[in-house]
Amino acid sequence: MSAYPGPLKNLLDELKRLPGVGAKSAERYAFFLLKDEKADALRLADAVRAIKEDLTPCPECGLVTDEPPCAVCRDPKRDRGIVLVVEQPKDVYALEALGRYRGVYFVLLGTVRLLDGVDERQLDLKPLERRLRSGEVREVVLGLTAELEGDQTALHLAQWLRPFGVAITRLARGLGPGQRLADAPRSSLEDALLERRPIAPG
Amino acid sequence: MSAYPGPLKNLLDELKRLPGVGAKSAERYAFFLLKDEKADALRLADAVRAIKEDLTPCPECGLVTDEPPCAVCRDPKRDRGIVLVVEQPKDVYALEALGRYRGVYFVLLGTVRLLDGVDERQLDLKPLERRLRSGEVREVVLGLTAELEGDQTALHLAQWLRPFGVAITRLARGLGPGQRLADAPRSSLEDALLERRPIAPG
Numbered sequence: 001m002s003a004y005p006g007p008l009k010n011l012l013d014e015l016k017r018l019p020g021v022g023a024k025s026a027e028r029y030a031f032f033l034l035k036d037e038k039a040d041a042l043r044l045a046d047a048v049r050a051i052k053e054d055l056t057p058c059p060e061c062g063l064v065t066d067e068p069p070c071a072v073c074r075d076p077k078r079d080r081g082i083v084l085v086v087e088q089p090k091d092v093y094a095l096e097a098l099g100r101y102r103g104v105y106f107v108l109l110g111t112v113r114l115l116d117g118v119d120e121r122q123l124d125l126k127p128l129e130r131r132l133r134s135g136e137v138r139e140v141v142l143g144l145t146a147e148l149e150g151d152q153t154a155l156h157l158a159q160w161l162r163p164f165g166v167a168i169t170r171l172a173r174g175l176g177p178g179q180r181l182a183d184a185p186r187s188s189l190e191d192a193l194l195e196r197r198p199i200a201p202g
Numbered sequence: 203m204s205a206y207p208g209p210l211k212n213l214l215d216e217l218k219r220l221p222g223v224g225a226k227s228a229e230r231y232a233f234f235l236l237k238d239e240k241a242d243a244l245r246l247a248d249a250v251r252a253i254k255e256d257l258t259p260c261p262e263c264g265l266v267t268d269e270p271p272c273a274v275c276r277d278p279k280r281d282r283g284i285v286l287v288v289e290q291p292k293d294v295y296a297l298e299a300l301g302r303y304r305g306v307y308f309v310l311l312g313t314v315r316l317l318d319g320v321d322e323r324q325l326d327l328k329p330l331e332r333r334l335r336s337g338e339v340r341e342v343v344l345g346l347t348a349e350l351e352g353d354q355t356a357l358h359l360a361q362w363l364r365p366f367g368v369a370i371t372r373l374a375r376g377l378g379p380g381q382r383l384a385d386a387p388r389s390s391l392e393d394a395l396l397e398r399r400p401i402a403p404g
Binding site for chain 2: 003004005006007008010011013014015017018019020021025027028029030031032033034035036038040041042043044045046047048049050051052054055063064065066067070071072088089090092093096097
């Protein structure tokens with residue numbers, strides 16, 4: 001017989017949906033929560049609920065926020081002249097953790113659907129268009145993943161952006177830190193060759 | 203700045219409490235839930251809540267259940283003459299998955315507190331006592347972990363059980379399947395030597 005009572009079985013099934021979580025990890029998490037203090041475990045339940053109920057996309061850039069506009073768009077010190085276009089909120093968090101970018105963002109929330117082919121109807125570019133029409137944007141940086149889907153999206157966006165007459169750039173590609181040529185993926189090597197830079201004379 | 207909105211930060215903190223979940227895994231899970239369909243993510247929140255709100259210890263054996271008494275204690279085919287004492291519900295699930303044990307269980311839910319020293323006041327043995335006094339129990343098998351804490355608990359239970367006049371046994375210890383002597387933990391080798399069994403003559 002299966003000794004798991006229904007609620008425990010359900011929790012195991014839901015945990016197994018998380019990326020990289022198999023039966024063993026799901027059991028480890030579920031048994032931890034089973035032994036956990038009730039109030040502590042319920043805080044996790046509430047935290048999961050809150051990101052779906054209290055977060056909305058920022059009307060200006062699409063980044064998830066609990067008080068629109070988002071913290072970046074609200075910040076008067078950010079340079080509204082540069083807009084970095086990324087695929088997902090987590091791309092923004094990685095860049096903010098770096099702390100070197102002072103412009104604003106535009107998050108393409110629809111990217112998940114790009115698997116079906118690039119289709120402008122699937123990308124809601126209206127907030128970006130409003131920003132471009134305001135006349136304050138000098139440069140749009142495309143920060144899409146260097147993969148088929150990201151490249152297609154970048155191409156599509158570059159065409160879409162042309163009429164606005166702003167500078168269009170993309171993030172640099174090449175070898176990562178410590179990356180050995182012998183181990184580098186073929187496309188990385190290709191990028192590193194194509195985007196080679198002159199060395200300042202000594 | 204930290205770009206994480208409050209609710210996302212909270213979720214990351216709660217996920218990091220799960221065993222073996224560091225910052226990277228917490229981010230992977232949180233970003234998955236952020237992109238997940240709302241109804242799907244809320245099922246996880248509800249499943250966590252349900253194991254704390256809908257599960258209670260079985261009044262007979264202590265195993266968590268959503269309809270007391272638990273499925274094992276309810277099963278008329280189980281042999282109430284043998285009671286296997288284990289530390290946690292997950293020990294029961296492992297044994298039930300094996301499908302070779304036909305007796306009933308007693309789950310020592312208080313074991314977590316044994317870190318402070320074995321103290322009978324910390325173990326609620328009343329349901330076990332009721333079973334013993336009913337006269338149907340022939341044997342109590344101690345299935346505690348072969349570690350300091352489990353050994354102390356087993357010793358304490360053996361003393362507590364003596365007046366009831368039932369057979370007291372414990373699970374066998376020794377080398378695991380495929381375990382090489384050279385790699386075996388010292389205590390495993392010791393158990394394997396002490397509990398060596400005669401080989402039937404060929």
